[in-house]
Amino acid sequence: MIILPVASGEARSAAALLGRGVDEIGQIVSTMVPFPVARLRTKELADMLGVQLTNFGFRCSTLWDSELDVRNPPRRIRGIEFAVDRMRMFDFNTTAFFDASIDDVRLLVAGRHAVSRSTTSERVKRGKSDTKKPEEMKEQRDEKMLDVYLKGDERGFRIRTSGFDFSCLGEAKTMFASENIDLLAEKIAGLREGIVLDTGYNDLRDLLDPVWEPDFRREAQGLHRSGLGRLSRQASDVFDNLNQFTKYSRMRNHLL
Secondary structure: OEEOOOOOOOHHHHHHHHOOOHHHHHHHHHOOOOEEOOOOOOHHHHHHHHHHHHHOOOOEEOOOHHHHOOOOOOEEEEEEEEOOOEEEEEEOOOOOEEEEEHHHEEEEEEEEEEEEEEEEEEEEEOOEEOOOOOEEEEEEEEEEEEEEEEOOOOOOEEEEOOOOEHHHHHHHOOOOHHHHHHHHHHHHHOOOOOOEEEOOHHHHHHHHOOOOOOEEEEEEEEEEEOHHHOEEEEEEEEEEOHHHHHHHHHHHHHOO
16 A cells, blocks of 8 residues: 655554554645555455555555566666667666667666675584574675666666766766766756656655564574684575565656
8 A cells, every 4th residue: 555645644643553653644644745544455455455555635546566666677778878869778788788769768766785794603513503692794885876767668677876877977087986876867867857766765764664663684604614613503684675675666657
């Protein structure tokens, strides 16, 4: 269930219905973009919730997981060439390219792919776990991304800071890919009036988590031998927001 941008609504009533804080509903409304507030199993339940939220003064819409289609992510591209009224995007993995009219560019969604890994290492003695507290190592990595949507194309195109040729920026190109992808977003958005640039995802992730939680997986890494013949058992908990970002990006395209 998606709440659409609306001037006002009964935040307290909506919060009680959705099991969210009043402040959270206020933040969601203040974003002025479509925002997911509930995930439901059936159309009937979605319709009922939509009626209730409408009665509280909110505009609503529904999107199904099949429409967001995270199993078919945006096509990754490795470079762009700009012409007077067109741009050519080059596929990352092949020699294929995609030509697009500037008039067909409609939406850019900026975000980050963040992966958090927490690895515990428990010392093993004579086949048994040590009673000492396991050691824990934390690792965080993220990478900026930019999704580009054209009229009539629901899949979209994806730019990552790694593996992209930013020479299309000309003299504006800097030494840092994280700066260049922001410059590229501004360059594309400035090609004509009406291209929407959404840069809000990074600030909204915590609000998205209750509906579109980051993916979680546990990786058992077995026994590892360290110095002096010591054995330790390692396992990692990994949180990954890539599918969450894809859902947000696709939602923005569907409801633009």
